[in-house]
Amino acid sequence: MTSPEFIYTYVRHGDEYDLCQLEMRSFFGFDSKSNVLLGDVEINPSRSPFMKERLEVLYDANSWESLVQQVGQLDVSGTTFKVVCMNTMDLDGTKKIEHANRRKIEREIGLQINGEPDLFHPETVYGFLVLDEHWYFGKYVESESVWYRHQNKPHSYSTALSTRVARAVANIAVPNPDGLKVIDPCCGIGNVLVEALSMGIDIIGRDINPLVIEPAKENIAYFGLSGDVEHGAIAEVSGTYDVAIIDMPYNIFSEATPEDQLDILRQARRIADRVIVVTIDTIDHMIEEVGFTISDRCEAKKGLFVRQVLVCE
Incomplete structure (x- = not known):
């Protein structure tokens, strides 16, 4: 053998x-x-x-x-x-x-x-x-449980991705970070940003909700990391990226309508060739409509709460 x-x-x-x-x-x-x-x-x-x-x-x-x-x-x-x-x-x-x-x-x-x-x-x-x-x-x-240390952050909310899921999603999006530019345009309080930055991934964050920008920055700085977080909609992104990571908004403060979800996906198609989508809704038809193909997928479960993780190319 x-x-x-x-x-x-x-x-x-x-x-x-x-x-x-x-x-x-x-x-x-x-x-x-x-x-x-x-x-x-x-x-x-x-x-x-x-x-x-x-x-x-x-x-x-x-x-x-x-x-x-x-x-x-x-x-x-x-x-x-x-x-x-x-x-x-x-x-x-x-x-x-x-x-x-x-x-x-x-x-x-x-x-x-x-x-x-x-x-x-x-x-x-x-x-x-x-x-x-x-x-x-x-x-x-x-292995060192880096993700475990990241649970202790200044700002969190219950519906955000857990540090374990966020770290796995960052790895799924960017298994080899060499030379890749990444964006998280719906970054919330920055759980994915913290995990990605701690692994040397070149990533920037963005969110349409002005109330999460400073908390996201504080979470990043708390662990001695450095990363940009901007306020604005994904439609305002002018650059292009190798990969985008999108945790679809769904909580009470930022719930997205189907029209909003479709627009986010259209914009993601515009700025990135490869997108990892985390969603609680089944949106396969939207992903196909904007021109992506789902090349791989899984379910991330927490009890009865299920998220889908979709690799779109």
Whole structure:
């Protein structure tokens, strides 16, 4: 079998399954039905609200003994390291390894490496896991829950996208931000802006409601980020962008009529070739009417409340 370059593990709740799948497809071009994904695309696991960790594969083997032999070739003398086992939960059809056994195996494999072990402040962290009786070893990166810190912001409202959903939507819109210009023309208090800016996405915000402009700016600045937020309708946007992210207005302060929704989509078609639409209404016919094709989609659920996330090109 061909060894993957990277292995990612995932943690997602039942309501998040569909959204996680769409994020996977945006990053990798395919999805995984299980909580582990093998691929050749390098993604910082902290970008995703669903990724738990990433392994950059250095060695793989059909047996533990063969893996140990390969790891014995690793010389990191002059640096410190630690080794962690990634089988802390069931991974696809492979049962988790219990705590005591994980520690034992970590020690055994660590003894094979020529270097200085440091359990608390290592310069390099290595990881290993077993999947379907096949062993993998490599450089390990654990995800940081950046989105979780963003829940604590100066301004919020209950109908806004959660930070987890906002982060996933930003990833679906811009899986690779290099050289792309992005706009959120219905940005509200800026949940998508905060997530996108924290991942290095070149994005500006805009909203027709003057009451949300300063709160959005304050939310961005609160996390030490920098981004422009302008007041005005999407019809007033004169530039063009690679991607637009539109969370259709629907709350009591900014509810959009069907005519308003259609006009927003027309304007989005004018300023961007690719648009990610978040909507509580079924608006497929409107999207087709303005000249977009829905290339992918999912449902983002929270209990009985369902949003559709549409990838329009």
